[in-house]
Amino acid sequence: MNSEFDYLLKRAARGLMSRREFVGRASALGISAAMANTMLASVASAQPVKGGVLRAGVQGGESTNSLDPALAASDVPFMINKTWGEMLCDVGPGGVIDPRIAEEISSNADATEWKFKIRQGVEFHDGRTVTSEDVVASLKRHTDEKSQSGALGIVQGIAEMTAEGDMVTLKLAAANADLPFLLADYHLVIQPGGGVDNPAAGIGTNAYKVVSNEPGVRTVFERNPNYWDSSRGHADSVEILTINDNTARTAAIQSGQIHLMNRIDPKIVELLKGNTDVVIERAAGPGHYVFIMHCDKAPFDNKDLRNALKMAINRQEMVDKILGGYGSRGNDFPINAAYPLFDDSIPQREYDAAAAAELYKASGHDGSPIVLRTAPGAFPGAVEAAQLFQQSAAAAGIPLEVKVEPDDGYWSNVWNVEPFCASYWGGRPVQDQMYSTAYLSTADWNDTKFKNARFDELLVAAKGELDQAKRKAMYSEMANILRDEGGLICPMFNDWVEGRRQEVGGWEANPLGTLMDGTALAKCWLTA
Amino acid sequence: MHPVLKLVVQRIALGLLLLLAVSLLIFLGTEALPGDVAQAILGQSATPEALANLRESLGLNRSPIERYFDWLGGILTGDFGTALTNGQDIGQAIGQRLGNTLFLAACAAAISVPLAILLGLVAARYNGRWPDKVISGVTLSTISLPEFVAAYFVIFLLTQVFPIFQPVAMVFPGMSFWERLNAVALPVIVLVLVVLAHMMRMTRAAILNVMQSAYIETAELKGLSPMRVIWQHAFPNAIAPIVSVVVLNLAYLVVGVVVVEVVFSYNALGQYLVDHVAKRDLPVVQAVGLIFAAVYIGLNILADVIAIVANPRLRHPK
Numbered sequence: 001m002n003s004e005f006d007y008l009l010k011r012a013a014r015g016l017m018s019r020r021e022f023v024g025r026a027s028a029l030g031i032s033a034a035m036a037n038t039m040l041a042s043v044a045s046a047q048p049v050k051g052g053v054l055r056a057g058v059q060g061g062e063s064t065n066s067l068d069p070a071l072a073a074s075d076v077p078f079m080i081n082k083t084w085g086e087m088l089c090d091v092g093p094g095g096v097i098d099p100r101i102a103e104e105i106s107s108n109a110d111a112t113e114w115k116f117k118i119r120q121g122v123e124f125h126d127g128r129t130v131t132s133e134d135v136v137a138s139l140k141r142h143t144d145e146k147s148q149s150g151a152l153g154i155v156q157g158i159a160e161m162t163a164e165g166d167m168v169t170l171k172l173a174a175a176n177a178d179l180p181f182l183l184a185d186y187h188l189v190i191q192p193g194g195g196v197d198n199p200a201a202g203i204g205t206n207a208y209k210v211v212s213n214e215p216g217v218r219t220v221f222e223r224n225p226n227y228w229d230s231s232r233g234h235a236d237s238v239e240i241l242t243i244n245d246n247t248a249r250t251a252a253i254q255s256g257q258i259h260l261m262n263r264i265d266p267k268i269v270e271l272l273k274g275n276t277d278v279v280i281e282r283a284a285g286p287g288h289y290v291f292i293m294h295c296d297k298a299p300f301d302n303k304d305l306r307n308a309l310k311m312a313i314n315r316q317e318m319v320d321k322i323l324g325g326y327g328s329r330g331n332d333f334p335i336n337a338a339y340p341l342f343d344d345s346i347p348q349r350e351y352d353a354a355a356a357a358e359l360y361k362a363s364g365h366d367g368s369p370i371v372l373r374t375a376p377g378a379f380p381g382a383v384e385a386a387q388l389f390q391q392s393a394a395a396a397g398i399p400l401e402v403k404v405e406p407d408d409g410y411w412s413n414v415w416n417v418e419p420f421c422a423s424y425w426g427g428r429p430v431q432d433q434m435y436s437t438a439y440l441s442t443a444d445w446n447d448t449k450f451k452n453a454r455f456d457e458l459l460v461a462a463k464g465e466l467d468q469a470k471r472k473a474m475y476s477e478m479a480n481i482l483r484d485e486g487g488l489i490c491p492m493f494n495d496w497v498e499g500r501r502q503e504v505g506g507w508e509a510n511p512l513g514t515l516m517d518g519t520a521l522a523k524c525w526l527t528a
Numbered sequence: 529m530h531p532v533l534k535l536v537v538q539r540i541a542l543g544l545l546l547l548l549a550v551s552l553l554i555f556l557g558t559e560a561l562p563g564d565v566a567q568a569i570l571g572q573s574a575t576p577e578a579l580a581n582l583r584e585s586l587g588l589n590r591s592p593i594e595r596y597f598d599w600l601g602g603i604l605t606g607d608f609g610t611a612l613t614n615g616q617d618i619g620q621a622i623g624q625r626l627g628n629t630l631f632l633a634a635c636a637a638a639i640s641v642p643l644a645i646l647l648g649l650v651a652a653r654y655n656g657r658w659p660d661k662v663i664s665g666v667t668l669s670t671i672s673l674p675e676f677v678a679a680y681f682v683i684f685l686l687t688q689v690f691p692i693f694q695p696v697a698m699v700f701p702g703m704s705f706w707e708r709l710n711a712v713a714l715p716v717i718v719l720v721l722v723v724l725a726h727m728m729r730m731t732r733a734a735i736l737n738v739m740q741s742a743y744i745e746t747a748e749l750k751g752l753s754p755m756r757v758i759w760q761h762a763f764p765n766a767i768a769p770i771v772s773v774v775v776l777n778l779a780y781l782v783v784g785v786v787v788v789e790v791v792f793s794y795n796a797l798g799q800y801l802v803d804h805v806a807k808r809d810l811p812v813v814q815a816v817g818l819i820f821a822a823v824y825i826g827l828n829i830l831a832d833v834i835a836i837v838a839n840p841r842l843r844h845p846k
Binding site: 057063064065145146148152200212214215216217241243248251252254255257258409444 | 581582613680683790792803
């Protein structure tokens with residue numbers, strides 16, 4: 001369909017043009033009246049409908065959860081925060097900045113000083129108006145280590161925060177061209193007075209107010225009548241139910257008890273496809289499942305051995321068997337097409353038993369079994385993935401010994417401690433953040449003990465580079481270094497596989513996080 | 529003092545002593561878990577500074593003995609403390625959840641206990657004939673199913689094939705009694721299936737045991753109907769073993785149904801306990817553990833007392 005017709009369609013659907021006028025102009029473009037009417041009806045149904053109770057059943061909540069956004073770590077608190085709270089900005093579908101509390105965002109030429117113009121007249125749920133002081137206080141709270149904030153690493157790089165009129169100025173210790181992406185982090189909710197007095201009050205600015213919150217069970221919200229943005233907040237009230245059991249959650253969406261669910265088990269997607277009431281939504285996200293080797297410990301301090309292991313893993317088999325096809329192959333660096341500035345020309349590493357055997361021989365390894373530690377909770381299917389790895393490596397003559405550890409204490413006793421284990425990463429909105437979190441020599445979570453001077457140098461340079469073409473080239477070089485030198489074996493990126501009832505309108509895929517990056521309840525509506 | 533009263537007082541005193549021992553065991557058990565609460569809370573995101581900060585603010589640097597007595601003192605004065613993980617008042621959270629646990633247990637018991645005893649009596653009446661075999665066969669097969677399999681089966685049957693009930697059984701303050709009953713229907717069905725066989729078999733066995741006695745023969749020779757013989761003469765004399773099994777199952781319905789709670793997302797005490805064990809939230813784990821122990825011990829004392837009262841030889845000792 002040509003673009004002029006699309007334009008007319010949109011205008012007509014929004015009521016800027018009468019139906020008669022629309023059909024007339026469409027026929028001038030050679031489109032029959034019947035066809036034009038059908039198209040209009042299908043677009044008009046995409047108009048938001050007000051009212052109703054929209055319910056999401058979400059996995060990943062416990063009765064230990066708090067409403068304090070600094071402490072959120074799993075999917076349910078994430079979703080809850082994103083429903084009552086707003087950040088300075090969101091990262092919208094397609095990786096573009098969607099300004100929320102900040103109306104305009106600008107930086108100086110070398111990206112060391114950022115200005116955020118605060119949107120006027122935005123109200124907190126308790127009636128107070130959002131000021132630039134609230135914004136600064138909110139960000140400052142997360143710089144205090146006592147807040148135990150998950151965003152500490154992000155705000156640490158801000159050297160100075162000042163509020164003046166409706167302007168917030170952030171001066172950075174080092175240039176960072178990605179700052180708005182980082183400030184979209186779901187911990188950095190703008191709270192009245194920064195939330196210092198009562199961090200878990202659940203008072204924010206988003207389209208829904210918290211009515212009641214029973215951690216690990218249910219959180220009920222009602223529409224915020226004074227919300228500033230008419231494109232959000234369609235249902236009268238929304239609820240987030242914590243349903244950790246896969247079968248119960250799936251049964252609940254089939255029976256209509258909930259309208260949205262996260263994490264459909266890939267194994268049952270085919271079975272759900274027969275149900276016309278439930279639509280499967282899939283998005284290729286930045287999350288990935290990995291095996292990590294410590295580059296500074298024998299035998300993994302040998303580059304040939306590391307590359308032998310990278311060659312000895314059958315990625316396609318992993319995607320097919322562990323992810324049920326709902327994912328894509330990894331290439332031993334933590335970035336994929338979900339990130340801006342991704343270089344898709346880097347060749348895909350394939351399973352090659354002969355080449356792996358040759359590299360293994362070249363490494364001079366003594367042939368004793370290499371211990372790979374895994375646990376059921378390292379990622380879904382981690383034990384099976386380790387066993388597949390063991391078999392494909394055995395075909396290359398590399399002896400792997402799979403050691404299954406208990407889930408209890410895995411992240412404290414095995415991960416980041418043992419030299420070779422299974423793990424996962426949820427991904428980050430931008431490449432810089434992913435690399436800075438886990439691959440910079442000095443990073444706390446450098447879980448592969450990867451130290452490379454050229455890589456660090458590029459990472460710092462890319463941070464302050466505003467020329468996107470140059471930046472992309474730098475990230476490409478870093479990816480290549482990590483892929484060929486690093487301790488990361490990244491066999492697969494996992495897709496989001498989520499469900500919505502067919503009566504839910506307004507869904508737009510956002511691969512950055514679960515359920516439209518947490519905005520599904522604020523943006524979707526019920527058509528019936 | 530009346531001997532029965534003395535026995536009861538003795539039992540209660542012993543029960544309290546047992547509770548104290550249990551509290552120590554719970555404490556030692558939670559101490560022995562790998563990793564501490566700070567590591568459990570932070571998980572993959574633990575950095576040394578964050579760990580140190582969290583330990584400091586949670587008071588984990590003090591000695592275990594100090595923490596044990598602090599906590600015990602709190603319990604005795606009715607203060608369960610606050611949860612380490614989210615700062616909520618434990619007493620309040622447990623109060624609501626315990627109510628939900630008891631509601632579910634009561635619903636399941638209200639159906640399963642009379643049903644099991646009735647089925648047991650019928651099975652004893654028709655001992656060895658087809659009603660006995662059908663009842664035994666059906667109840668034994670339902671008890672042999674693991675709870676979660678029974679739960680999934682019931683979900684499939686009653687929410688997908690016949691959409692009568694809801695698969696998610698959460699209850700909330702403000703729901704009417706009828707709404708609550710409707711919400712817990714599926715877990716109640718599963719629990720009834722699970723506990724029925726044990727009580728039914730015990731009733732049947734106890735009655736059959738008594739049926740060998742001379743006075744039953746006398747009753748039969750008087751010309752009483754078989755059901756009347758069982759009800760009036762056999763049942764009162766078989767009540768002690770039946771009660772002890774019933775109570776055992778009641779205790780199970782309160783403390784042992786976490787799998788069913790999780791499958792149906794029912795917000796009761798079991799799930800609350802499991803969440804906090806995973807996060808090493810010691811005060812909560814101890815408090816819930818102690819409540820479970822108290823329920824168990826309390827119900828067993830009750831069973832003892834009923835057995836004593838029901839037995840004339842114990843009621844009137846020489």
